[in-house]
Amino acid sequence: MRMFLLAPLPFLAVFACGTPAPMTPADMAVSVDLATSSPDLATSSPDLATSSDAMMVDPQRPPTSSAMALEDWLKTGAYKAWACESAMHAARPGSAHAANRICSNDLLSKSTSGEYPVGAASVKELFNGAGAIIGYAVGLRLKAGPSDDSWFWYERVNTTTYANGPGVALCANCHRNAPRDFIYTQVKP
Numbered sequence: 001m002r003m004f005l006l007a008p009l010p011f012l013a014v015f016a017c018g019t020p021a022p023m024t025p026a027d028m029a030v031s032v033d034l035a036t037s038s039p040d041l042a043t044s045s046p047d048l049a050t051s052s053d054a055m056m057v058d059p060q061r062p063p064t065s066s067a068m069a070l071e072d073w074l075k076t077g078a079y080k081a082w083a084c085e086s087a088m089h090a091a092r093p094g095s096a097h098a099a100n101r102i103c104s105n106d107l108l109s110k111s112t113s114g115e116y117p118v119g120a121a122s123v124k125e126l127f128n129g130a131g132a133i134i135g136y137a138v139g140l141r142l143k144a145g146p147s148d149d150s151w152f153w154y155e156r157v158n159t160t161t162y163a164n165g166p167g168v169a170l171c172a173n174c175h176r177n178a179p180r181d182f183i184y185t186q187v188k189p
């Protein structure tokens with residue numbers, strides 16, 4: 001069995017309210033052939049490609065381990081089962097985002113007041129003028145408290161990644177002014 005582990009090639013840019021944090025080496029492009037670099041993985045049982053434990057995906061929590069893992073999770077469409085706006089719409093006044101549609105997971109959509117619970121998340125689909133998805137903005141509450149790093153932020157438009165990590169100033173500088181706990185739009189069920 002041959003397996004390949006890939007990490008994304010990051011793209012950094014200055015956009016909207018701040019500058020994204022530098023990427024870590026784990027986010028840099030890496031290709032490793034696990035079948036040749038680790039014989040135990042190539043011959044072990046059960047087969048990793050068919051094991052139910054091979055890729056545990058939580059449909060309510062976007063992964064934060066790497067941009068590639070998050071993009072793979074977004075491709076599954078798991079967030080589309082969350083509470084979602086019915087259609088794309090123009091960016092709201094003051095928004096740094098393009099035309100979009102927002103989805104909120106159960107923890108975010110059902111929260112009634114105060115700080116959102118750890119694990120609360122939103123996915124914003126970003127659209128071009130023709131109505132095609134060209135990127136995503138993702139927010140995930142990582143820990144309790146009012147600090148910028150209590151939220152994980154990710155944003156990619158086309159091939160440019162603007163944010164990927166906790167407390168990214170680009171996102172936090174704007175979302176700090178949200179009416180409730182770094183979130184501008186809570187989509188309710």
